[in-house]
Amino acid sequence: MRPPPLRGLIPPRIKSQLRPQNQTLLSLRLHPFSASPLRHTSISLLRPHRPLLPSLHIRPITSGPPLSQSQSGYYWYQIKLGLRWTLFVYLTAGAVYIGSYIYKANSLAHQYPTPDEWSFRMRIAYHNAVMLSTEPVDAPDTITWPSAAQQWKVTMQLLEDPKYEGTGLRASGEEDQEARTFIAGVGEAGLDISARSSDWRRGYFSALLNYARAAEHVENIVADTSRNIFFEDYYVIGPSNPTPRQVPPTHPPAPREENCTKAFPSPHALYSKLLTTTGLTTAQRVTAALSYADWLLFKNLPSSAEELYTWALDIALSAYPPDLHTQYLSPMKTLPSSPPSPPSPPSSALLTALTAFATQKASSDPSQALAIFTSILRARRTLPLPLPSPNLPVPTVPSFTAQIMSALTPPPLSPPPPTGDDPPPRDAAQQCEEALVMLHIGEILYAMGQREEGMGWTRDGVGGAVEGTRGLGVEEKGMVGEVGALERCRMCGEVGVENWTAMVRGVVEGLEREVEVESGEMEGKGGWLWSGSGAEDARAKKRRELERWRAEELVVLERVRRARRVLGGLGG
16 A cells, blocks of 8 residues: 655645735735835835824924914913913912901000000011910910010010110110110119100010010020021030930931020029119019019029019018108018008008018918918008099990991000009909908918818908909900909909819818728727717717718809809809
8 A cells, every 4th residue: 555645845825815905915025036125115005004103203393384463462462361360369469468467467456555656667576576475275385485585585676776666775874875784693784764655664664574584484595606596405515515415306406515605695684684674663673573583483492582572572662761661561571550550551562562472471481471461451451442433424336437447546555554652442453452362361271270261261252353353344455464453353263263172172082081081990890889979979970071061062163153154264
């Protein structure tokens, strides 16, 4: 049998299935090699359905036809329209910014009035300092004290610069306005501001006092002069600080000691400057001395603070002739009640300074403080009655135009407070001061063990504060740092309310502990079989007393709620 024939090496012939329009392609592909090579145009014919890439398709650059007059006008119109809208947006934004700035400045002028003779720049600097040093109600403990102290520093520089607000100021005892007096180891002495008006002096006193209070918070702040940045002194790198703290990551690098200086004067220097200023009233000098003494107490310097309290008393007594000082103040720092009696009741400055002195004495010598407070209360109850007020016209509703003008015009500064040289009248404001003295007496008696008497004095003090608040009307705004009678009365009432509540709560807790201890002792001795009738009667009496004080606590809480409603809801 013969083997099958081998398959031929020539591939089988395949018939073309091309469409008639592609016959040209077939003829080109079957073109013999001996013919001329294919042209480039024939390659594109092989791929008729493949799109050309735009990046590979290079078009010749040709300049278009020139713009016609109508097209040119259209483009110029669009450009001018864009410029108009841009200008309108910028002008609107600027108007809104200026309007908001004026509104903020006007609201600050109504909230914190300033002397009429101050310039606009001076008012803005003062208001900025007030805003930076005022704690928001909804965000406590958020004051940046270096910024506040820096703004008060700028305010004082404007007030003392002869080119701005310091015209007529000179150092005490100096004729040259540019001359300055320095106290060794303290700093610059106070200026003579007696040539300026009373309102200007009030503004100067307010600015310098608030500057000193702000300086209390920035004692450890240094200024890096190479970068104009404030740092705490424990970040400084230098020989005086061998173990500096690490600066937080979000802060600039730590400063070098050779580039740092003290950023602000010390409170000691500022308070000394305020006390040596000529032209202040007795009440203002007493306020400065008491603020200085409070800062020394905070620095744990009680002996130095007591010297300042005594200095405040001397300032208050300086309004009287020297031979009458012992008639107004005894060597025990009490107001004498027996002959020789003083020719007039004590002045308001003397009563204020003596109250602060007794408050400081209460912690170290409560018996002497109680004697001083008792003499103060007796002296206040002998003050002259106020003069009858004149018949004031019935207030009328202002017109719409008047309301608009009053909203746009800064209000006038309130009348100046008393100078402190005269005895105060026994009005509603002094009723609050009497209430404050009664609160001090009640607190001392309670601390000395006389609890019921102490709570009785506290109850009367709260009642006096509530009545004084009702008797005071709406008071006018003063300078920053001047505590009005209504605000002081509310503060006094709130302190009394807290003391009264704490006293009653302390009595109830003490009785509860005693009853609990006695009940435990009875159980430890085997119950009532081992206790006599006398011990059982004592325990029953203790329980009845506890129930009585619990009922008293409910009554006190109700009266406290009513008192807080009258006092304006402070703290409640």
